[in-house]
Amino acid sequence: MSNNYNVKYCIEPKPIVSFTDSFDDEIEDFGFNLLCTSLVPDGVIAKSDMLLSCGQWADDIIGVISPECIDDSKKFQAEMGWATYLGITYIMFAPFLSEEGKVSKIEEIKEDEKKKETEKKEEEEKKKKKQSESIQDKNINYSRMINSALKGAIGSDFILPFYLSDKNSWNKWNEIRLMTESYSSFYPALILDSGSVHTECVESWMGENVKALIIPSDLFAKQSSKSKKSNQAAYQLPKQILQLIKHFMIQDIDIILRQSEGHKIRTDLHKQYHYLRRIQKNLPKLTSWEIANRDFEDYLQDPLQPLKDNLESSSYQVFEDDTIKYELYEKAVYKALLDFAKLRKKEDPKIDLKENPIVVMLVGSGRGGIVRRCIIASHKSKVPIRLYAIEKNPSAVITLRNNKWEYDHEVIVVDTDMRVWNPPEKCDIMVSELLGSFGDNELSPECLDGAQKILKKDGISIPSEYNSFMCPITTPKLFNELFEKKNNLKGLETSYVVNFGKYKYLSNIQKVFTFTHPLPKESIKKDNSHNDRFKSFNFVLKNDSLIHGFAGFFDAILYKDVKLSTNPIDHTPQMASWFPIYFPIQKPVFVKAGGNFKASMWRCTSNDLKRIFYEWTVTSPVILPIHNVNGRSSAIDL
């Protein structure tokens, strides 16, 4: 399908007269991807497993467990047994019973009627409450059955649908997933049973790994023949619903078209299918960068450690593909060169800058992406420079030495660790790009503290400052992976670089740590303790949320107003060099809308001067253990 979104379309005919006919007509001939159907054992629908091949049962069918199972555990077990026997991959439970008996708001009643009315209402409410309690009991028993099924089956994906018209739908999902502690292979689906939505509830759903949207065919409004003439689609969906559908289409959701009473497959559902395909086709096209990065969506990567490890050629190529970063560095160096030229001329009006060029030292030059930009900045500003490229990766140094630099500018390549280098002269401008997804996490502070002795007294560092930021995030898919696949403490106490796919930032983004360069000589401590940091946060949650950790970002002031940022608030447009960082927490934390979520974060330098690590914790509404104590699970080597 167009624009690289991978939506699967599924039809749920009601009732199925002939299972095989439905399958042949809708999957084989019409082109639906999946058939959603009840699997009642001994019933008229699927009389034999030989109606389809094992591959078809596994790949093309969503098997629906019937609603009668909700308070009949024997029937539930029988249907589950049949689904397992068939080898069904997608098993959809019946939705919870809805609690009709909710207490409605008592309206003001005239004084003389008040007593009678109140008695009547009280009576009614008692009845409703009782009814509601019995439904709640049924639902909790049903949750137990679901839990047993989840724990017993291997290789299936389980889907539990919720009515979007129920404003507690997300909370119900949250309760059962916490109750079952089934973090993977168990997904919610949304039944779009109403044209209007509860905005807050929908907000809570936005970060979930929703497996399917179930659209009853009577949700579509049929257009009059007049509007048909004006080339409008034969069917339309309510605006809010369309927005929701588009949001989830981008996340490659399954769409289940459910046949409503009085609607025909050929005349109604097939047209609705085409309408939805058009909606998908008109979604914004992904850029080539977005397409490439889709492969990395929700993929947990260990942050690079360019100080400890020597990067490979492919990593440098990825850096260099992001021209935006290099343009910003060029701009920063250009502006700094103009300022230095002015300053040096002010100090000595007779100075010949060709004889006494501005000295630029690029520390950590990789294979030369920024070297090239420094030369261009010098040409554009017409300020002569003497340029040094310092790099400790021996392979990158080979490339640096052999590159034919633009304009045949000389580059003095030095193969060394910047922290121990004794330069033949000092520089005016020290340029570096040692920034990680959380700013300081590739040890820029330690490297630049060590290197700053190469700076003249009035010399500057590009960047001059960087700040990290973070906010709580819901990211069930990633948490599930860490919780179940790795299911160990180490996995949940490590930070990861991630292109978030199914997630939602849950509060305002707050500043964490700040580093500036160069530092006054006296503030640099031998034991590196000046690079320790601590920060506490109070995040206010916008919606009922389940928090799975923190998303981290950074910004950097390169020179004066030249800045780059990965903070979503002011992300540098088109800049692709850094994905956010993810700090998981050992247990998800539920916070109600408007509630406070308090957390703390430390950057710790070790006594043996060999590593840097982060520790983090949650202090409200629950207290979690301090994560990664003494860097036991993850650290960055110096």
Ligand SMILES: C[S@@+](CC[C@H](N)C(=O)[O-])C[C@H]1O[C@@H](n2cnc3c(N)ncnc32)[C@H](O)[C@@H]1O
């Ligand atoms: C993130 S890469 C940036 C490369 C290049 N400046 C660019 O933007 O294309 C950081 C580079 O700094 C080098 N590096 C890190 N720490 C260093 C150190 N202490 N001394 C010298 N080079 C270092 C790494 O080997 C790596 O090539």
